[in-house]
Amino acid sequence: MGQTLSGSRYELHVSRSGAAQSKSQDYFTIHAADLEESGDPGEDLVGNVHSWEVGSTVDGPGIRFVAFLTGCFLRCQYCHNPDTWHKNNGRPVSVARAMQEIRKYAQVLKISHGGVTLSGGEPMVQKAFAMQIFKRCKQLGLHTCIDTAGRLGDRMTDEDLALIDLHLLDIKSGDPAIYEQVTRQPLQPTLDYARRLSDLGRPMWVRYVLVPGLTDGYDNVEKVADVCAGLKSLERVEILRFHQMGRDKWEKLGLEYPLRDVEPPSPELAERVRGQFRSRGLTVY
Template sequence: MTEPRVGSRYELKVDEEGAHESAVAHDYFAVHPGDVEEVADEGDLLGYVHSYEVGSTVDGPGIRFVAFLSGCLLRCQYCHNPDTWHKRNGYPVTVSRAMGEISKYAHVLKTCRGGITLSGGEPMVQRPFVLRLFRRCKELGLHTCMDTSGRLGDRFTDQDLMDIDLHLLDIKSGDPEIYQKVTRQPLQPTLDYAYRLSALGRPLWVRYVLVPGLTDSYDNVEKVADICAQLTSLERVEVLRFHQMGSDKWKELGLDYTLKDCEAPDAALTERVRGQFRSRGLTVY
């Protein structure tokens, strides 16, 4: 088994199996059969991991161990990890092997009021692996967090959600047409998942990526802010400014990056958008 790789989320990493599957499928933007297949929850579960980082302060509270899993149904125009779209692009790792790495840092993560965050890609693609990993982490006393778009939220039962202490929920747009343009997927499953988390009282932070000319319209932001205002378990909104740090991956993968000429939002636009969320009484970063 290949060793999991520590390093930056911005490094291009594709396993040979995933590269072969993508080449056979021809269309890299398509969802491959292996991306959505259900895996039996038995034995020492195997997951697919792009990379992991130790010491993150931007993926949940405190100091965190962040594992980037592979597999995602969304094809976001600004994605900085297109090498995680296909599940088998990641490297195979068992739960035991993953826990062996995580446990090395358990003491310092707890001391620093952090924990483990599973990101991607989209962790929901690998539900059994994610749940087994979170259960083991809870047994170590670690805070657990999942960064997700909620697209496959209906795969998770209410009981499954009890081992997830915090959701970082990415709401890409409040307008269904803009959401479809940005992601190639429908908005409604994300909204259904957000309202369900709220009804269950499960803590969440909403993340909104601000892209000039794509997601920055006043009306679109108003719709996202209205959604957030209805989420009673929402603790904060994070307005994430668009950047070009993943653009090189698109080029290396031979993909057309339509936002290559897009600039980061300036201070005035960023503050206007944050103000729209604050006007609902929300805590905004």
């Protein structure tokens, strides 16, 4: 439990047990271990962590401590962390160990109006672990943030949501068919979760990954913009331009990267998409 997990989200991490399990199964399938949930609420509760970074300014407001948890049900074509798909690919970390690390930076995080962000993967795969971290962060007076696609939002109680100050909600398509093409999962749970957050008044930033030839269709963007316009607690929309930084991991894992020939979106395309969101009166970055 004492090993360091600092590093970069872009470094490939695969544990011995995770590698063995993945070799015996289709890497794209959801493994049985990915479905298991722990109910132990104590300091000894162990989660699986890919890595953590200190000093991020792109994962919520201020300076952030960001922990990348393993486990995700989505199989996004542009995923830059496919080594986080399976929970057992992470390294075991207890709640107590994680909080020991977070406390080192608590004062700096407060001064910078930052806090702690749980990302992944999909943090809700390890809901019990994630909520114990958030509970203890709130006891320290730290701002809490989750980076999620909302696929498992029905796991979250209203009490859980009260511990999360900000949702970075990834809405990857407004068209259900395109969403399933991108992720291999249905869109509706994400929309249901977004509306629930809105109804509860829980702050959120929506993130939209712009991929030429995949998510850039005018009508598809219009549908996402329409959803965003109806979210009362939405503070901003972030347009994330597709990049090739995940390709190396796919190749190292022996996976065929489906977007290997796709170029990042042009400035003109990115501005057109931002304009579609701005036309609804939304704040766009």
